[in-house]
Amino acid sequence: MPSQGQQPVSVVMVGISGMGFYYLKALLEEFSPDKVKLCAVVDPFPEKSECYSEIKNRGIPIFYSLHEFYGGGNSAELVVISSPIHYHVSQSCEALQHGSYVLCEKPIGATIQDAEHLIRMRDTTQRWVMIGYQWSYSSAIQALKRDILKGLLGKPLCLKTLCFWPRDEDYYKKSSWLGKKKDEAGNWILDSPANNAMAHFLHNLFYVLGDRIETSAKPVEVTAELYRTYPIENFDSIACRVFTQEGTELLFYASHAVPQDRGPMFSFKFENAEVTYGDREENIVVKDNQGSEKLYGSPEGDNNLKKLFDAVAAVREPKPVICGPEAARSQTLCVNGIQESVPEIVTFPESILLQQKETKMRRAKGLAEVFYECYQKGILPCEVDLSWARKGRSIDLRNYLYFPGGAPPGNQGEQKS
Secondary structure: OOOHHHOOEEEEEEOOOOHHHHHHHHHHHOOOOOOEEEEEEEOOOHHHOOOHHHHHHHOOOEEOOHHHHHHOOOOOOEEEEOOOHHHHHHHHHHHHHOOOEEEEOOOOOOOHHHHHHHHHHHHHHOOOEEEOOHHHHOHHHHHHHHHHHOOOOOOEEEEEEEEEOOOEHHHHHOOOOOOOOEOOOOOEOOOOOOOOOOHHHHHHHHHOOOOOOOOOOOEEEEEEEEEEOOOOOOOOEEEEEEEEOOOOEEEEEEEOOOOOOEEEEEEEEEOOEEEEEOOOOOOOEEEEOOOOEEEOOOOOOOOOOHHHHHHHHHHHOOOOOOOOHHHHHHHHHHHHHHHHHOOOOEEOOHHHEEEEOOOOEEEEOOHHHHHHHHHHHOOOHHHOOOOOOOOOOEEEOOOOOEOOOEOOOOOHHHOOO
16 A cells, blocks of 8 residues: 555545536546545536536546535545635635635635635635636746846836637626626625636736735726626726836736737836737747847746646645735735726727627627727727726725725725725
8 A cells, every 4th residue: 555645635626617627627637546536526517517427427426515525524635616706715715624725716706805814714724725827837927927026127117918808698698607796695706807717817917026926916006997898797898007016007908899819918018128928929028128038938838727736736745835815816906996996887889889690799899909009008098089988986905905895894984995
């Protein structure tokens, strides 16, 4: 018999459709039995997963909730969570309380108070938590961040990023929570491009500026423009300006209401260099003020599930978590500020709305061109002469502890927005 240290890592997979499908496939196909034992899957609707038949054929136990799994006297060393946003923190905390380590898919959660609750629970249970922002685990982003930390690029001045990923009407019908601010029970979801599909790239703006490998820069002010073309509760298009605690300007542009994919791309301006990726470059390129270039590779160059392999390895050989709750909470804080900036989402006027019945696509005429022009110039649509552009309020995030309103219930008057 192998020694205890050589036993396969016992894993529970929570959420086996959507992104969870890819985690599950990796656990079933890319790990040998002596490395990983998939001891259970958790999903309220397991039959919807493309892997359902294989799970049944392999005799892997299926549970409808983590509570049911642990309540049956079961245990697992690692819990991988790929459930809807509003379950991330509660399921992570339940796993921690039962002695499991956690890899939770992005974002950390819907609200800053949830993120802080998870941090406290992690500290109490003395177990680690990894958040699945895959770029943060890539060798290219890690190499870039190390050079930023060394001061090789100088002071950060302005970082901006853009991503266009079209979605159709069926996308928002896949799950009841997509496009929603809250679920039926009143729990915050805040699903949007900034908090779901493109959350990676908003997070990356903060992550590369963190003062340590495991931290992110903190947003202190955000001004947003939020728009929708689809009949959803929240927004499908966003442009926003953020300032960090150190005074660096960040700009983020994202939309699902565009005709074709573009990006992700970014342009980071530092005192001594400019960093670019994704517009015309397949690799991250740093060009200094003397014209010298350095290539870091692509943030897409590693396996997108490197985070899963890192998590499995860390169960046996613990090492510092490079993207945990401290790194991830800046994106959540920013998203809360974004929502406060524009409480009532602006629906694009009928005059620029285009709908393709055969493809079930909706888009705003000229939006992609406007957002890209703003990205290049480092401005917001409201700073261009556009009849539909609506600027949100500037939200102060310096003492922002609770969404909505900034202060916990009973202390709302203490938060100035």
